[in-house]
Amino acid sequence: MLTAVVGVNWGDEGKGRMVDLLSRDYDVVVRYQGGNNAGHTVVNEYGKFALNLIPCGIFREGVLNVLGTGMVIDLEHIKNEIEELRHRGLKITPDNFRISEKAAVCLPYHRLLDELEEDRLGKGAQGSTRRGIAPAYSDKYYRKAIRVGDVLSPETLEAKLLPVVGFKNALLRGYGAAEITIAETAAWLLENGSFLAPFICNTEKLMDEAAEQGKNIMLEAQLGTLRDLDFGIYPYTTSSNALAAYAPIGAGIPGRRLDRVIGIVKAYSSSVGGGPFTVEMTGDEAEALREAGGEYGAATGRPRRVGAFDVVASRFGVKMQGASSLALTKLDVLSYMDKIPVCVAYDINGVRTTDFPTGDELEAAKPVFEYLPGFCTDISKCRSLDELPKAAVDYVRFIEKAVGAPIEYISVGPERGDYMELPKVL
Ligand code: GDP
Numbered sequence: 529m530l531t532a533v534v535g536v537n538w539g540d541e542g543k544g545r546m547v548d549l550l551s552r553d554y555d556v557v558v559r560y561q562g563g564n565n566a567g568h569t570v571v572n573e574y575g576k577f578a579l580n581l582i583p584c585g586i587f588r589e590g591v592l593n594v595l596g597t598g599m600v601i602d603l604e605h606i607k608n609e610i611e612e613l614r615h616r617g618l619k620i621t622p623d624n625f626r627i628s629e630k631a632a633v634c635l636p637y638h639r640l641l642d643e644l645e646e647d648r649l650g651k652g653a654q655g656s657t658r659r660g661i662a663p664a665y666s667d668k669y670y671r672k673a674i675r676v677g678d679v680l681s682p683e684t685l686e687a688k689l690l691p692v693v694g695f696k697n698a699l700l701r702g703y704g705a706a707e708i709t710i711a712e713t714a715a716w717l718l719e720n721g722s723f724l725a726p727f728i729c730n731t732e733k734l735m736d737e738a739a740e741q742g743k744n745i746m747l748e749a750q751l752g753t754l755r756d757l758d759f760g761i762y763p764y765t766t767s768s769n770a771l772a773a774y775a776p777i778g779a780g781i782p783g784r785r786l787d788r789v790i791g792i793v794k795a796y797s798s799s800v801g802g803g804p805f806t807v808e809m810t811g812d813e814a815e816a817l818r819e820a821g822g823e824y825g826a827a828t829g830r831p832r833r834v835g836a837f838d839v840v841a842s843r844f845g846v847k848m849q850g851a852s853s854l855a856l857t858k859l860d861v862l863s864y865m866d867k868i869p870v871c872v873a874y875d876i877n878g879v880r881t882t883d884f885p886t887g888d889e890l891e892a893a894k895p896v897f898e899y900l901p902g903f904c905t906d907i908s909k910c911r912s913l914d915e916l917p918k919a920a921v922d923y924v925r926f927i928e929k930a931v932g933a934p935i936e937y938i939s940v941g942p943e944r945g946d947y948m949e950l951p952k953v954l
Contacts, residue, residue, distance in 0.1 A: 529744045530781065531788040532772040535752025536845035536931075538799040539770075540823075540832060541792040542857035542939060544568025547584035547748050549937075549944055550790070555743035556592045557585030558735070560778025561768040562750030563600040563634050563664065564609075565657040566800075567825070572944040575616060581606050583748050586618060586625070592738075594731050595627045596747075598768065598778020600664040601676060602634040603720035627724060628731040628780065629677030634664035636716060637696045637708050644703040654763065655801035665767040667692070676728055679721025685714050732780030739785055747775035747786075753845035754799075761890065764803025772849045791851030791933060793842055795859045795923075797835040798823045804890045807835030807871045821861040836869035836897065839930040844884035846931045853936035856924060860940040865902040868923060871895040872930070900926060908941045911948050 533550065535541045548570040551557050564580035571577075572587055579586070581601065583593040595601055606627070610620050638660030645663075646653040656662060667673045672692050678685060689710045697707040721728075738745055751770040754760045758769060769778070776783040796817060799805045809817060814834050817823070823832035846854070862868055873882050874893035885893060903919040910916050916924075928935045939947040 529787050530739065530747070530776070530785045531745070531790060532747040532749065532775040532786060533790045533792065534749040534772045534775070534849050534851070535770065536791040536793040536842055536849060536851065536854070537752045537797060537838075538754045538805075539566060539751040540798050540800065540825075541752055541794045542855075543749060543792045544570045544579060544584045545939065545942060545944070546790070546792050546855050546857070546937065547746065548572055548587055549947060551585035551588045551591055551746060553744060554585060554591060554746045556594060556735070556738050556745040557583040557748055558594040558596045558731075558745065558779040559583045559599055559748050559750065560596040560775045561598045561770055562766060563659065563661040564602050564605045565659045565661045565766070566750055568750075569942070571942045574618065577613075577616075580609060582609055582613065582620075582625070585746065585748075586613065586620070591624065592734075593625050594734065594779070595631060596731060596779040597628040597630040598774065599628070600632045600634045600661055600668065600768075601627065602639075602660065603676075603679070603717065603724060604636075605634075605659075607720050607723050622726045625727055626729050626731055626734065627676055627727045629675065629680070629728050630731075630780075631676045632664055632668040632673035633676055633678070633717070634660045635674065635713065636660075637700075637713065638663040638667070640705070640708075641696070641699060644700075644705055648703065655803075662767040674717065676724075679717050680725060680728060682714075682718055685717060686710055689713055735779060735781040739781060745779075745781070747772075747779050749775065753848050754841060756848070759848050761803045761886070764801065772851075788853075789849055789851050790936070791846055791849050791854045792857060793845070793854050793927070793931065794857050795837060795862055795927075796821065797838050797841075798832040799835075800825050800830060800832050804893070805833050805835060806841070806874060806890070806893045807838045807895050808833050809835050816864065817861070820864055821858055836871050836895070837927060838871045838895070839927075840871065840874050840882055840884050842927075843882070843931045846933045851933045853934050854928070854931070855937035855939065856927065856935050857939040859920065859924070859938050860906070860908045860946075862923070863903060863906055866904060867899040867902050869897045869899055870926070870930075872898045908946060910940055913948065913950055
């Protein structure tokens with residue numbers, strides 16, 4: 529079985545905790561896009577982790593975790609992440625972890641150029657995490673990337689770097705910044721590359737063998753629909769495709785093998801970085817939700833923007849992902865609300881719509897709210913629908929109907945066991 533686990537919203541839906549949970553039934557977990565610019569939080573018997581690059585199946589014995597070709601990988605960051613996880617008692621060997629030789633490398637000059645460009649933009653900055661992800665993807669599409677497998681051939685590395693470093697220096701001169709050298713860049717690649725060499729391989733071959741053997745493979749997204757490079761809120765998107773349709777490409781496995789798409793949807797909204805966020809709360813209302821949900825970035829610590837559940841954006845998210853079922857996360861966070869706001873439509877210049885708009889129309893959208901009764905009680909110990917208060921079940925049913933896909937799981941706390949599985953009839 530091939531399953532994609534994807535974010536329906538703006539990211540930070542709780543994909544990591546669901547991958548950690550559901551990977552119990554899988555043999556392989558593959559990250560298919562993005563870099564170390566976001567983090568998945570996992571809380572389990574090993575402790576609390578914020579994984580930037582390593583797939584969240586790493587905690588399961590016998591699961592092979594793969595960094596797919598669709599990613600951009602900062603070799604220094606992945607080395608540090610491996611060392612940190614080992615330090616915390618996890619076993620990471622080529623038996624349970626591999627890196628695609630064809631993934632693009634995110635280098636120090638990408639970080640530098642990310643910084644320089646954000647600084648140049650000043651107030652109009654894109655809100656980049658400044659980890660070099662956009663410059664690294666740009667190089668990939670410009671066909672100027674160093675790929676992970678290149679570090680295995682030191683004898684040809686300098687020749688590959690020659691045109692790239694020249695190009696980077698032309699840019700750096702434009703910014704008035706110090707130039708870089710081939711020697712320092714090669715040294716960085718070789719130093720980190722020698723540590724990573726045992727993990728680097730042809731991962732599409734691994735995928736093919738696993739699929740042919742009938743193994744269960746999970747494809748793990750990094751961000752949500754609305755940050756997808758093509759279909760998200762461009763230009764406030766990430767620099768890669770987060771959609772499930774891209775997952776097989778980023779993992780190196782034929783699209784026809786995809787059986788199932790589990791959309792992770794949060795019981796309310798949050799967003800990191802810039803761009804329109806129609807349901808955004810402000811002041812005390814926002815502070816209360818941010819505190820209740822612990823809405824601070826896993827990779828950056830930045831406070832997240834928060835808001836009510838957005839039916840318009842989430843239904844678009846479900847459709848674009850082709851979600852066959854959903855996991856509704858963080859329902860417990862809403863326990864403090866007397867009445868729960870839900871954005872059911874947008875008002876755009878006096879016209880009501882339930883179609884998710886783009887561009888200037890989205891900038892002009894105002895939320896139209898309905899209010900559902902709050903459940904006003906701690907639900908974090910509930911393990912079945914029967915144990916949930918009626919108002920919570922009503923909220924779940926409302927969302928399911930509004931976004932148009934069945935809810936299969938509900939999570940009510942950050943720990944692995946804090947969830948319930950729903951009967952298919954809901
Ligand atoms: P991801 O990038 O989609 O994996 O999400 P993040 O890790 O950035 O953010 C999710 C946050 O919510 C993490 O801090 C999780 O520990 C936490 N979390 C996940 N599921 C639940 C839940 O059901 N209830 C609560 N209270 N916290 C949760």
